[in-house]
Amino acid sequence: MAKVPKILGVIGPKGGVGKTTISANLAVALTRAGADVVAMDLDLGSANLHVVFGIKTVRHTLDDFLVNKVASLDEVVLETAVPGLRLIAGGNVPGIASLPYQRKVKLLRHLRKLDCDFLLLDLAAGVANNVVDFALIAQKSLLVTTPDVPSLMSLYSFLKTSVYRRLQLLFKSSGDAELQALLENAGDAEAHPELKTMADFSRQAALLNPELAERGARILARFDPLILVNRVRTASDMKAGQAISNLMDQFLGLHRGEILSIHEDAAVGMAAARMQPVLLGAPNCAFARDMQRLVQALGVRS
Ligand SMILES: Nc1ncnc2c1ncn2[C@@H]1O[C@H](COP(=O)(O)OP(=O)(O)OP(=O)(O)O)[C@@H](O)[C@H]1O
Ligand SMILES: [Mg+2]
Numbered sequence: 001m002a003k004v005p006k007i008l009g010v011i012g013p014k015g016g017v018g019k020t021t022i023s024a025n026l027a028v029a030l031t032r033a034g035a036d037v038v039a040m041d042l043d044l045g046s047a048n049l050h051v052v053f054g055i056k057t058v059r060h061t062l063d064d065f066l067v068n069k070v071a072s073l074d075e076v077v078l079e080t081a082v083p084g085l086r087l088i089a090g091g092n093v094p095g096i097a098s099l100p101y102q103r104k105v106k107l108l109r110h111l112r113k114l115d116c117d118f119l120l121l122d123l124a125a126g127v128a129n130n131v132v133d134f135a136l137i138a139q140k141s142l143l144v145t146t147p148d149v150p151s152l153m154s155l156y157s158f159l160k161t162s163v164y165r166r167l168q169l170l171f172k173s174s175g176d177a178e179l180q181a182l183l184e185n186a187g188d189a190e191a192h193p194e195l196k197t198m199a200d201f202s203r204q205a206a207l208l209n210p211e212l213a214e215r216g217a218r219i220l221a222r223f224d225p226l227i228l229v230n231r232v233r234t235a236s237d238m239k240a241g242q243a244i245s246n247l248m249d250q251f252l253g254l255h256r257g258e259i260l261s262i263h264e265d266a267a268v269g270m271a272a273a274r275m276q277p278v279l280l281g282a283p284n285c286a287f288a289r290d291m292q293r294l295v296q297a298l299g300v301r302s
Pocket of ligand 1: 014016018020123230231263264265268269272287
């Protein structure tokens with residue numbers, strides 16, 4: 001029987017924090033634990049996941065499927081040199097980065113049919129709807145940040161946007177204009193200090209539509225992202241994730257975030273220069289061991 005993939009979204013709203021590096025190496029680490037993996041480049045417009053694997057030219061990219069050049073997603077799946085690991089490369093079709101919602105739904109339908117244990121999505125930086133919507137299709141979000149304040153702040157903004165987007169989609173599809181308006185007000189904390197936290201919002205929402213407010217609360221209660229603090233060098237870097245986790249708890253009503261640190265490791269840069277995931281050439285380096293811990297944190301046992 002065909003497998004149904006578990007979808008992992010590798011998300012990092014700040015550019016250059018390590019999404020692609022982690023996607024590629026986590027993909028390799030998962031295959032080492034015996035899983036069949038497809039890694040997919042969803043950084044539409046500036047795709048580079050295939051480059052990390054030393055693949056310079058590709059016959060078909062995801063764009064070919066999105067613009068209906070090929071009929072099936074299987075046609076854009078590439079084999080790699082790593083047993084058990086396949087790749088869907090991104091392309092560079094102009095305008096593709098703002099994909100209409102229907103196209104995303106179609107893509108999702110096809111993604112669920114890929115025959116593998118894990119589908120890893122390497123997402124673009126930023127908080128555009130495209131990124132947020134693709135992040136929503138992942139069953140597990142891996143949120144990548146570096147320990148510096150700008151990166152932590154973009155991660156927090158992203159989380160806030162994605163909480164609002166989840167609720168907005170729910171209230172819209174339920175046709176509740178009052179809750180939609182209340183949510184919009186909650187997004188403007190300066191004008192509406194009475195709706196500063198998600199708990200404030202939930203209380204007000206429950207007065208307007210208790211059943212729908214409860215459904216919204218359940219959606220948020222299920223959200224259990226894993227925060228990856230990448231390029232950690234010092235003991236104080238190690239604590240950076242906790243700050244975000246506290247903000248999530250206090251303001252966004254997200255109580256289930258887990259944190260994992262990933263070391264800064266010179267072997268990563270050297271492997272990148274060779275166009276090879278570091279796990280292949282240096283399987284015992286600090287970064288590789290962190291990837292193994294990540295695999296364990298995802299509940300995969302080899
Ligand atoms: N733990 C690490 N130790 C050392 N170097 C790292 C580490 N993680 C990432 N890098 C380096 O940081 C740079 C950016 O990494 P990467 O391309 O994976 O980021 P990204 O988040 O995918 O960027 P973009 O937002 O542009 O897609 C690369 O040169 C990579 O080799
Ligand atoms: Mg990238």
